[in-house]
Amino acid sequence: MSERVVAAIDQGTTSTRCLLFNPAGRMVAVAQREHRQYYPRSGWVEHDAEEIWRNVTRIVPAALRSAGLGPENIVALGIANQRETTVIWDRHTGTPLARAITWQDTRSEGVVARLVEDGRADLVTQLCGLPPATYFAGPRLRWLLDHVPGARAGADAGDVLFGTMESWLVWWLTGGPDGGRHITDVTNASRTMLMDLRSREWAPPLLDALAVPARMLPEIRSNAEVYGTCTTVLPGVPVAGALGDQHAALVGQACFAAGEAKCTYGTGAFLLMNTGPRIARTTHGLLPTVGYVLGDEVRYALEGSIAVTGSLVQWFRDALGMISTAAQIETLAASVPDNGGCYIVPAFSGLYAPRWHPEARGVMVGLTSYITRGHLARAVLEATGWQTREVVDAMNADSGLPVTRLKVDGGMTANHLLMQFVADVLDVPVERPLGSEAVSLGAAYAAGLAVGYWSDLEVLRGNWHRAAAWEPAMDPEGRRRERENWSRAVDRSYGWAPPPAPE
Amino acid sequence: MVEHGVLGYGSMPGTIQSIERAAAMLRLLGSAGRPLALAEIAAPLDLPRPTAHGILRTLREVGFVEQDRDTARYTLAVALRRLGSEWDRHDLRSRAMNWADSLAGSSGQEVLLGMPAGAVVELVHHVFRPDGSPQRLRTGEQLPLHATAVGKCLLALAPIAVPRPHELDLQRYTGRTMVAVGTLTEHLAAVRHRGWAAELGEHRTGVGAIAAPLRTGGGLVVGALGVEGPVEELFNGGGTPHPRLVEQLLNAAREISAGLGATR
Numbered sequence: 001m002s003e004r005v006v007a008a009i010d011q012g013t014t015s016t017r018c019l020l021f022n023p024a025g026r027m028v029a030v031a032q033r034e035h036r037q038y039y040p041r042s043g044w045v046e047h048d049a050e051e052i053w054r055n056v057t058r059i060v061p062a063a064l065r066s067a068g069l070g071p072e073n074i075v076a077l078g079i080a081n082q083r084e085t086t087v088i089w090d091r092h093t094g095t096p097l098a099r100a101i102t103w104q105d106t107r108s109e110g111v112v113a114r115l116v117e118d119g120r121a122d123l124v125t126q127l128c129g130l131p132p133a134t135y136f137a138g139p140r141l142r143w144l145l146d147h148v149p150g151a152r153a154g155a156d157a158g159d160v161l162f163g164t165m166e167s168w169l170v171w172w173l174t175g176g177p178d179g180g181r182h183i184t185d186v187t188n189a190s191r192t193m194l195m196d197l198r199s200r201e202w203a204p205p206l207l208d209a210l211a212v213p214a215r216m217l218p219e220i221r222s223n224a225e226v227y228g229t230c231t232t233v234l235p236g237v238p239v240a241g242a243l244g245d246q247h248a249a250l251v252g253q254a255c256f257a258a259g260e261a262k263c264t265y266g267t268g269a270f271l272l273m274n275t276g277p278r279i280a281r282t283t284h285g286l287l288p289t290v291g292y293v294l295g296d297e298v299r300y301a302l303e304g305s306i307a308v309t310g311s312l313v314q315w316f317r318d319a320l321g322m323i324s325t326a327a328q329i330e331t332l333a334a335s336v337p338d339n340g341g342c343y344i345v346p347a348f349s350g351l352y353a354p355r356w357h358p359e360a361r362g363v364m365v366g367l368t369s370y371i372t373r374g375h376l377a378r379a380v381l382e383a384t385g386w387q388t389r390e391v392v393d394a395m396n397a398d399s400g401l402p403v404t405r406l407k408v409d410g411g412m413t414a415n416h417l418l419m420q421f422v423a424d425v426l427d428v429p430v431e432r433p434l435g436s437e438a439v440s441l442g443a444a445y446a447a448g449l450a451v452g453y454w455s456d457l458e459v460l461r462g463n464w465h466r467a468a469a470w471e472p473a474m475d476p477e478g479r480r481r482e483r484e485n486w487s488r489a490v491d492r493s494y495g496w497a498p499p500p501a502p503e
Numbered sequence: 504m505v506e507h508g509v510l511g512y513g514s515m516p517g518t519i520q521s522i523e524r525a526a527a528m529l530r531l532l533g534s535a536g537r538p539l540a541l542a543e544i545a546a547p548l549d550l551p552r553p554t555a556h557g558i559l560r561t562l563r564e565v566g567f568v569e570q571d572r573d574t575a576r577y578t579l580a581v582a583l584r585r586l587g588s589e590w591d592r593h594d595l596r597s598r599a600m601n602w603a604d605s606l607a608g609s610s611g612q613e614v615l616l617g618m619p620a621g622a623v624v625e626l627v628h629h630v631f632r633p634d635g636s637p638q639r640l641r642t643g644e645q646l647p648l649h650a651t652a653v654g655k656c657l658l659a660l661a662p663i664a665v666p667r668p669h670e671l672d673l674q675r676y677t678g679r680t681m682v683a684v685g686t687l688t689e690h691l692a693a694v695r696h697r698g699w700a701a702e703l704g705e706h707r708t709g710v711g712a713i714a715a716p717l718r719t720g721g722g723l724v725v726g727a728l729g730v731e732g733p734v735e736e737l738f739n740g741g742g743t744p745h746p747r748l749v750e751q752l753l754n755a756a757r758e759i760s761a762g763l764g765a766t767r
Contacts (some may be wrong), residue, residue, distance in 0.1 A: 026608050327597040414597040416642050433606050434633050465633035467604055468640050 025463035032061035046099035061387035078447030079240030080248035108139035138193035174228035187247035241446030252442030265412035284394035285354035307462030336374035343489035354394035424474035538576030566720035612732035617653035652714035659694035715756035718765035
């Protein structure tokens with residue numbers, strides 16, 4: 001067979017998937033495997049990196065089988081991954097020294113509190129653009145070096161390597177202990193709190209601040225270049241693209257012009273706006289980050305992360321038992337005309353952008369005997385809408401590039417009531433592209449660009465097709481009133497959890 | 504006093520024994536709260552293992568019982584909980600979304616997903632024609648059963664869920680709308696035989712569609728998947744839809760149905 005496709009691996013929080021894409025950017029096959037979530041203590045969330053690698057070795061052949069293709073049909077492999085999830089491993093055996101600490105894990109709060117107490121917060125933010133927070137990989141790496149037996153000595157001796165999930169997978173794909181390439185890409189590196197956002201190199205003052213030995217770090221590379229050749233799984237195929245999942249979605253959604261923004265609605269929601277070749281300064285709690293580096297085109301982005309969106313629906317389903325599937329929340333919400341005065345602020349692990357209140361916790365307000373399950377379902381969905389609005393407001397203020405339409409993707413775009421509400425509260429059209437696999441598509445695009453499968457970004461832009469659009473239909477007075485109510489609800493979530501002790 | 508079995512069901516005259524036994528098994532599995540091995544099912548029901556195994560295999564085939572591949576133990580199937588409750592339209596949409604997108608991509612046309620809603624068909628999902636033209640989301644729109652492909656598909660293949668042709672108000676929309684009960688009934692027989700429906704400008708002049716059923720476990724039709732577009736793009740001069748388009752539609756409908764628990 002002469003069919004030529006690009007393979008993408010999407011290494012996500014709950015599962016790892018392999019998708020194959022044709023030149024039109026259409027998916028021709030998919031295979032998926034979930035991995036186990038470990039919750040050893042409150043606030044701790046771990047993954048077994050070896051299980052994830054094993055899953056990759058199974059899903060890639062499975063995707064090929066379902067498309068009736070072999071490795072010879074694959075022109076390149078790209079990787080998108082859950083960001084900030086941190087693993088350290090022995091370079092001689094490939095064995096991790098501990099389970100990977102995931103991005104939701106808050107155990108590094110002591111490390112972060114220490115940085116702040118030592119007066120290093122400004123230094124950190126000036127260099128890497130990020131405020132010190134448990135969210136990023138660097139503090140997690142420091143925690144591992146301090147707590148895992150042999151980690152610090154091994155790292156100093158050059159025997160222990162650090163990586164986020166794309167580093168781990170590229171290393172194994174290109175040979176593992178036998179000459180595997182130890183690299184990371186610039187978008188994942190920009191989420192470690194260890195990279196200088198301007199030079200896009202590791203920043204020695206930040207390595208000092210977190211006492212991280214430079215020799216354990218991977219080399220920072222662009223998002224689209226041949227990092228190495230697979231020695232296993234897809235023997236002979238170049239590994240030619242890697243991006244953090246949200247950056248991959250920015251590319252997959254073809255947000256190539258400054259001011260273009262996308263929001264991926266999954267467990268959490270991540271809104272990224274392309275700010276062009278310059279780093280946008282933020283005074284509204286957003287994160288300046290690398291958008292992507294494709295060839296010599298460097299694009300920065302502003303990111304607003306919302307911790308709890310889809311996971312609130314899961315909580316509503318699993319913990320409260322209000323619905324039996326996530327999709328049924330739309331049915332329940334549609335059974336009432338409005339929220340009945342009820343608001344839910346899902347600050348389950350504090351509030352992320354733009355408010356950044358780690359001590360906030362969830363609240364449900366406006367309860368009266370009138371409130372039914374339907375109103376609660378509405379309040380659950382509206383929480384996602386209002387959090388999106390807050391991030392967009394911050395983005396408009398910081399970037400000077402007002403969001404005039406929002407491209408959306410991810411599982412929650414199946415919920416039309418929610419998408420309409422997002423359009424209503426943003427007062428801009430919301431658009432879903434055909435094929436909501438923006439993350440995987442972005443990884444495939446990067447790899448395909450690197451090997452010339454796609455010639456340029458214009459071709460990719462031509463692959464973007466609108467599958468649905470929601471136009472704003474809320475009256476301005478209603479929007480103003482509801483917004484005020486939401487804000488009052490958020491005020492009530494502040495100051496609940498006690499402050500952490502510095503470590 | 505009749506001697507009752509462990510579950511209170513003795514054999515009654517005039518009943519079918521294997522169905523009684525199957526019912527007893529379902530109750531046993533439902534009350535166990537954990538997966539049961541064959542021996543644990545056969546013993547309390549006083550059945551020889553081969554008999555119990557035969558019944559369990561049948562229950563598994565019809566989708567009422569699931570068997571764990573590793574432990575070979577049996578549990579009640581999720582599908583059983585759906586009995587007596589209709590499919591949630593948003594569950595259907597979320598299961599159909601990827602294949603509906605893929606169908607819009609390969610056909611270059613609008614894709615519709617309809618479910619019966621009284622005397623009309625309601626669109627529960629809609630994918631734009633992927634050509635960048637301005638379009639409006641049609642989710643929630645209600646369409647006449649007798650004048651659309653999704654509607655005729657449901658009339659022919661989901662007769663319990665919709666009114667019968669003579670109960671419908673056969674309103675005329677275009678010169679091609681079927682407004683006579685006899686014509687429509689005959690047409691629906693052909694749809695039933697073929698397994699998919701077509702419409703050539705019967706609702707809006709110049710706009711045509713083809714539609715195929717979405718089936719759940721046991722073959723029950725819960726909705727219809729349609730491709731809609733200009734008649735001249737969907738059909739050849741003789742009024743037959745392009746075979747490739749039909750194949751793409753049937754493939755998407757089959758894949759969605761497989762995800763809903765239909766056996767292939």
